[in-house]
Amino acid sequence: MARKKIQGTEEQIKTAEDKESPDNAARPVFTPPQKPEVKVRAGRVLKTPPAKTPKKAPAKPKRPAATKPEAGSTAAPAPAKPPRKTGGSTRVKKAVKLNTKELEALQAGSLHDLDARQAKFVDLWLVTQNGTQAYLDAGYECKSDAVAAAAASRLLKKVKEHPYTLAKRAELFAKTEEITGRVIQRIYGAAMADPRELVEYVYKCCRCCHGKDFRYQMTPRELEARKARHQELVAEAKHMKRKPPVFDELGGLGFDTNLDPHPDCPECNGNGIGQLVLKDTRHLSPGALALYGGVKETKDGLEMKVYDARPYLEMLGRIFNMNIEPAQPPAAQVDTERLNEAYRLGLEHTSAQRQAMADRAAQIQALDNGGNA
Template sequence: MASQPAPKKAPPKKPTAKKKPAARKSAAGVSAPAKKAAPPKKATPKPERASSAIKSDSSTDNADKGLTPKQQRFVDEYMVDLNATQAAIRAGYSRHTAGEQGCQLLAKLNIQAAISIARKAQQERTGITADRVLTEIALVAFADARELVEVRKGCCRHCWGEGFKRQRTVGEMNADMVEWRKDGKDPADFDQEGGIGYNPHRPPHPDCPDCVGEGHARTVIKDTRQLSQAAVALYAGAKETKYGIEVLSHSKMDAVEKLAKHVGLYEKDNQQKADPLSSLLTRIAQGNSNGFVPVAVDPERQPATGLPMRADVGDDDED
C-alpha cells in the first residue's frame, strides 16, 4: 500500500492584543461619569524650616519696634517688677552700670512705646485695668463700716419691769422658782420682782431710774456671707483675741486720700498754680491801690560805695 502524504501544518496564529473592556453604558444611552484623579499629596514642612520661620518672625517684630534682642529682653524683664536696674542686669547688661543703663533705656522713645504695648497686653491678659483699680479704691473709700460691726443699745433689766424692778425672761423665772423650791421655801414667798418678758432688743425706757434712759450697749458682728460689694472690699478678715473676735478692715482714709490725689484735690499733686492776675486783683481789693506788696528791705537797693550809711533826717529833726 502506498503511504499517505503527511498533513500540512497550520501556520502559527499571530498574537492579537487584548482589547480593553468597553465602558458600560448607562441607561438611556448616557455615558457613566469618568473617575476623578486623586489630588496630589502635600509635602509636610520640615521642623528645621519651621524653627527658622519663627526666628525670622521674631526678628521682624523686633525690627518693627526698633529694638535689639537685648533691648527686647530688657522690656520683658522690666514688666516683671518694674525695676529698671534689676531688669538691665537680667537682660545681660553690666551689673556695675545697670542703674545708668536702665535710666538710659527708659528714656528712649522706642523702649517707652514697647513698654506701653506690653503693659496693655498684660492688662488684657490679667483683666487689671486702671478703671478696675479705681473702682476698688472707691468701694473701700465709700463703704459703710457699720455693715461689718455695729454697736446697738437695748433696754436694761429694769426698763420695762413692773415698777422699774428687775425683769426676767420666762426661762430665768422658771429656773429661779426651781431653786427656790429646792431650798424648801414657800413658793408664795417667791419675789417675782419686775415679772417676766425681758427682751434686750427693746429700746431703753426714757424714765428708767437704773440706766437713766441710756440702756446697755452691745457689739454685734455682722454675717460676712451677707455683705454688700463695698463692705466686702472694706473687710480685711477677723481674728480671735483674748478679748473676743477682732474684725479687721482696710483704711478708709488711705483710700479717700488716693481718690483725692486722683481727682486733683491737692494743689501740689495736680500741679496747679495760683493765677497771678487773680492775686493782683485780690491785693488791689484789699486796699493797696497799686497792687504791689511793700517789703521792709529792698534787695535791689545797693548802698553807695565809699560813703557811710546814715539814717534819713526828717523835717521835724531839722533845726
C-alpha cells in the first residue's frame, strides 16, 4: 500500500483498501494530529509535545564478497586496520587548581562534623592548652569554672583525636618550627658577627706620607687655589716692578685619604693619623644588623651603639647543650681517723649479730631436747 506525506505539516494521510472493488484507486483518509498530554505538578501545568515518528536510518552499503585468488596468482595483502583508540573522550574544562593548604582544608572540611564552637574550642586549646578558658572563650555558657572544666574535659575527649585537631596541630607545629628556626638563625648570626662591620678605628696616611720628597701633598682644588694665589703674586710683582716669585708645587698632586701611612714618613713617623669610621648601615649582614643599636648625634659627633655578642654566644651554647666551661673533676679527700672509726663500728656490729645468731641457735636446740638446755 502506498503512503504520501505532505511537506511542511505534521499531518499524515493513510490509504484505506476497498475490499469490494480492488480495481478502484485507494481513497485517502485524514487523521487529526495528536493533542499533547496535560499533567499537573505542584500546582503547575506541564505540557508534553507529541511524539515524533522516528526516521529510518539509511541502509548500510553491502560489502563486496571476497573473491578467492586463482591458482598460481599472487594476491595483494589486505591493508592493516588502524589501531583502535583507547581511553575516554571526556575532558574537564577550566579545572580549579588548589594549593596544599586549600586541599588540606577541603579534605578536613569533608571529614569533620564539628560545629563552629567546637572548632573554635580546638583552635584555642591548641594555642593555650587551657581547656576551661578555651571552653568559655569558644562561646559556651557555664554557671561556674568547675562546670566549664568538666564540660571541657568531656569535649576534649571527643575531639582530641579528631581529624580537624590533628590537622590543626600539624599546621601549628609547622609554624612553630619555622619560627624556632628563624630565631636560632638570628642568634647564630649575632653570635658569629664581626663588630668591625659596624665601626672601625683605622690609621690612614698624613699629608706628607706619599708626597714628593715627603713634602705636603695637595688635592686638585688645593692646587688650583695655590696657582690662583701665585698668579696674584706675579701680577703684584709686575706692578711693583719686582722679580716674580717661582711657583712651588710642594709635594705635588694626588693626596688620597684611603692610603696606608708610609713607614719612612718623617712627619708622622709611619704611624699615620687615626680616624673613626662608621660603616654604612644599608649594607650590613644579618648578624651585624642584630648587633646594631642605632646612631645618635652628640656634642662630640656621631655615636653608634653596638651590642655585645657574648650573650648571644652563651645563648647559642645553651640551645645546643654545649658546656662552655669544662666541668671540674671531683677531688676525694681521705681521713685515716674516720676510716678507723668506721671499721671499728663495723666490727662491733658484726660481733653483735654473730652473738645474737648463736643465742637463737641455742634456744632452738633446747626446744628440740624437750626444753632442757
